[in-house]
Amino acid sequence: MLNIIGHKKIFLSISAVFVIAAVAAIVGFGFRQGIDFAGGTLWQFSIASNTPSAAALQDFFKSNLDASDAIVTYDAGSGSFMARLPSISEPVHQKLANLLKTSYPSFEEAGFQSIGPSVGNELRKNAIIAMILVIIGISLYVAFAFRKVFQPVSSWAYGFITLLTLFHDVAIPAGLLALLGHYAKIEIDSNFMVALLVVMGFSVHDTIVVFDRIRENLLLDRGRTAFAELVNKSVNQTMARSINTSFTLILVLLALYFTGPASLHYFVLTLLVGVTTGIYSSIFVASPLLVIWQGRKGK
Amino acid sequence: MRKHPVFVLFLIVLVAVTAAFFVYPKNFGANVMPWRLGLDLIGGSHLVYNVDLSQVAAADRDSVLNGLRDVIEKRVNLFGVSEPQVYLAQSAGGSDLVVELAGIKDVSQAIQLIGETPLLDFRETDPTASSTQFIPTNLTGRYITGAQLTFDPQTQAPQVSISFNSDGANIFEQMTAKNVGKPLAIYLDNQLIEAPIVQEKISGGQAVISGKFTVDEAKTLVERFNAGALPAPITLISQQTVSPTLGADSLNKGIVAGIIGTLLVMAFMIFYYRMFGVFAALALLIYIFLTLGVFKVIPITLSLAGLAGFILTIGMAVDANILIFERIKEELKKGLSRTTAIEEGFRRAWPSIRDSNTSTIITAIILYYFTSSFVRGFALTLLIGVLVSLFSAITTTRLLLRVLVKDKNPEIKKFGN
Numbered sequence: 162m163l164n165i166i167g168h169k170k171i172f173l174s175i176s177a178v179f180v181i182a183a184v185a186a187i188v189g190f191g192f193r194q195g196i197d198f199a200g201g202t203l204w205q206f207s208i209a210s211n212t213p214s215a216a217a218l219q220d221f222f223k224s225n226l227d228a229s230d231a232i233v234t235y236d237a238g239s240g241s242f243m244a245r246l247p248s249i250s251e252p253v254h255q256k257l258a259n260l261l262k263t264s265y266p267s268f269e270e271a272g273f274q275s276i277g278p279s280v281g282n283e284l285r286k287n288a289i290i291a292m293i294l295v296i297i298g299i300s301l302y303v304a305f306a307f308r309k310v311f312q313p314v315s316s317w318a319y320g321f322i323t324l325l326t327l328f329h330d331v332a333i334p335a336g337l338l339a340l341l342g343h344y345a346k347i348e349i350d351s352n353f354m355v356a357l358l359v360v361m362g363f364s365v366h367d368t369i370v371v372f373d374r375i376r377e378n379l380l381l382d383r384g385r386t387a388f389a390e391l392v393n394k395s396v397n398q399t400m401a402r403s404i405n406t407s408f409t410l411i412l413v414l415l416a417l418y419f420t421g422p423a424s425l426h427y428f429v430l431t432l433l434v435g436v437t438t439g440i441y442s443s444i445f446v447a448s449p450l451l452v453i454w455q456g457r458k459g460k
Numbered sequence: 461m462r463k464h465p466v467f468v469l470f471l472i473v474l475v476a477v478t479a480a481f482f483v484y485p486k487n488f489g490a491n492v493m494p495w496r497l498g499l500d501l502i503g504g505s506h507l508v509y510n511v512d513l514s515q516v517a518a519a520d521r522d523s524v525l526n527g528l529r530d531v532i533e534k535r536v537n538l539f540g541v542s543e544p545q546v547y548l549a550q551s552a553g554g555s556d557l558v559v560e561l562a563g564i565k566d567v568s569q570a571i572q573l574i575g576e577t578p579l580l581d582f583r584e585t586d587p588t589a590s591s592t593q594f595i596p597t598n599l600t601g602r603y604i605t606g607a608q609l610t611f612d613p614q615t616q617a618p619q620v621s622i623s624f625n626s627d628g629a630n631i632f633e634q635m636t637a638k639n640v641g642k643p644l645a646i647y648l649d650n651q652l653i654e655a656p657i658v659q660e661k662i663s664g665g666q667a668v669i670s671g672k673f674t675v676d677e678a679k680t681l682v683e684r685f686n687a688g689a690l691p692a693p694i695t696l697i698s699q700q701t702v703s704p705t706l707g708a709d710s711l712n713k714g715i716v717a718g719i720i721g722t723l724l725v726m727a728f729m730i731f732y733y734r735m736f737g738v739f740a741a742l743a744l745l746i747y748i749f750l751t752l753g754v755f756k757v758i759p760i761t762l763s764l765a766g767l768a769g770f771i772l773t774i775g776m777a778v779d780a781n782i783l784i785f786e787r788i789k790e791e792l793k794k795g796l797s798r799t800t801a802i803e804e805g806f807r808r809a810w811p812s813i814r815d816s817n818t819s820t821i822i823t824a825i826i827l828y829y830f831t832s833s834f835v836r837g838f839a840l841t842l843l844i845g846v847l848v849s850l851f852s853a854i855t856t857t858r859l860l861l862r863v864l865v866k867d868k869n870p871e872i873k874k875f876g877n
Contacts, residue, residue, distance in 0.1 A: 373811065
């Protein structure tokens with residue numbers, strides 16, 4: 162049996178370092194907002210022969226659009242360019258497409274997405290509303306799931322720690338995206354918000370499995386064993402299922418990450434990081450926090 | 461179920477096998493209720509137009525919007541795209557009109573035909589202004605019932621004759637009566653075409669636009685008027701176009717990832733839980749066919765996000781099995797017989813399974829009701845997936861274990877560790 166509660170300080174410190182780094186990245190760098198939040202254009206195309214460099218195309222867009230923030234990247238895997246431009250109208254789109262076709266006859270458009278700033282605001286607003294509602298919904302559910310009082314820790318402590326774990330699991334992937342936004346110009350979009358919401362669902366899922374077991378053991382044990390010991394036993398009993406339930410999801414996510422469509426790349430990455438963090442937190446964060454909570458109360 | 465497990469299991473397997481043929485996109489499955497795929501998987505265009513209703517009285521707005529939708533629908537039908545979708549949506553910026561064209565070849569031409577619409581209106585002189593200034597009237601293209609190409613009897617110049625409906629004819633009559641001796645301006649797409657002086661009151665609802673058209677210009681204009689003039693101006697505010705090649709590529713990659721993910725999960729379950737894992741793997745296959753069958757029957761338009769949501773549920777569907785198997789292991793350690801351990805395991809794992817899936821269900825429902833179409837596809841497949849997986853884990857796996865695991869052979873304790 163692993164002595165998780167005994168080493169709780171080490172495990173919690175690791176978490177603290179990551180969460181502080183993540184929050185610092187979010188506060189310090191902020192997020193780069195994708196076109197569905199801020200408005201703008203994403204243009205995917207390929208130039209099969211006489212392929213120019215991404216930098217050359219970037220200069221082309223900068224000079225033709227008078228937009229200093231045009232970014233062009235090349236994806237060798239699919240052999241296509243992705244241009245991130247300000248919001249442009251259909252005539253401008255056509256003009257640019259014709260210019261490109263003249264310079265590079267093998268130019269072929271794969272996808273074009275242009276969203277006006279007002280639509281972006283609306284989508285961002287909806288995403289934030291959905292996020293708040295999910296947090297409220299999950300909080301209410303957690304309060305409901307742990308409504309039965311069982312000693313020695315009051316039921317709302319379980320709920321509070323579940324939500325703290327949820328914050329932990331969401332902060333780390335969000336921090337990663339803030340970091341990627343700063344250093345690799347990766348943007349967040351509605352998919353990112355969805356990924357965070359799904360991570361929330363899973364985080365609660367895992368924490369509930371462990372807490373359910375603690376609750377059950379408390380009822381069976383009737384105060385014979387010390388609380389810390391009982392929690393440690395419960396975590397060990399449920400460790401395999403905590404890891405396995407998330408691991409099957411990670412297997413699917415890895416398949417999506419490496420063989421799935423490129424447009425889902427960062428959606429899947431956010432989920433991968435969030436779900437992995439969730440495994441760690443359900444074993445090494447949630448239960449130690451419960452023991453610390455109980456210890457404080459005892460003093 | 462308890463009394464006839466073999467029969468019920470047989471029934472589920474039969475339904476799953478039928479579903480497998482039904483969802484396979486060839487032969488039988490291709491002919492019966494074919495798959496509906498989203499624009500991001502078959503290629504196509506999703507266009508969002510904002511409708512400017514500032515010139516329309518509040519009471520008329522609904523009828524104008526519906527008229528607008530009908531007109532655009534008629535135009536869009538000219539492109540020969542299968543099942544074009546035209547629908548109204550509300551947004552913070554007012555009313556939006558969404559046009560979805562699946563598998564369209566030339567999107568820019570379509571946008572031109574939808575967007576560069578003849579927005580016709582008549583304007584009269586402003587009596588309060590000192591110089592000649594035109595102010596909009598409520599006589600617009602929405603009252604037009606038809607148009608035809610005619611030629612000026614004197615100059616032989618091409619012109620466009622338009623007919624108004626009875627409401628339009630009345631307005632036109634009153635307006636011409638009021639403006640005798642004054643110019644009445646005809647604007648097309650906010651451009652002044654001509655401003656003839658009204659000679660007398662015009663009844664009967666006929667008007668002639670005799671701008672300096674070429675025959676071709678006049679012909680196009682007539683076609684567009686006959687498809688219906690737009691009752692309110694629209695602006696393209698968002699566009700998403702995916703080429704059929706990129707769509708097919710996304711679809712293929714999504715399917716490949718789904719298959720690899722399924723195989724990985726099945727391999728893991730068999731490796732870790734041995735015999736019980738084989739049952740979970742079988743139940744997972746049944747889950748996949750049943751869920752895809754449900755998607756097709758509803759029917760759900762499967763977008764890339766929806767496909768991603770479904771693939772995630774493949775990783776989640778076995779979660780309930782894992783919880784149950786871990787419980788069964790514990791019960792076996794307590795010394796219960798295998799059949800009793802299985803029943804106990806299912807019974808005691810249920811609260812955890814229910815509790816842990818509830819949060820995902822809450823998330824999916826909120827996402828479905830509070831977000832836009834792209835996220836919605838994800839939320840819907842996630843929700844259906846979780847619900848079917850609950851059924852599959854509780855019913856299918858349980859039946860498989862009940863039918864196939866017996867107490868007789870205690871040596872086969874191949875149950876991982």
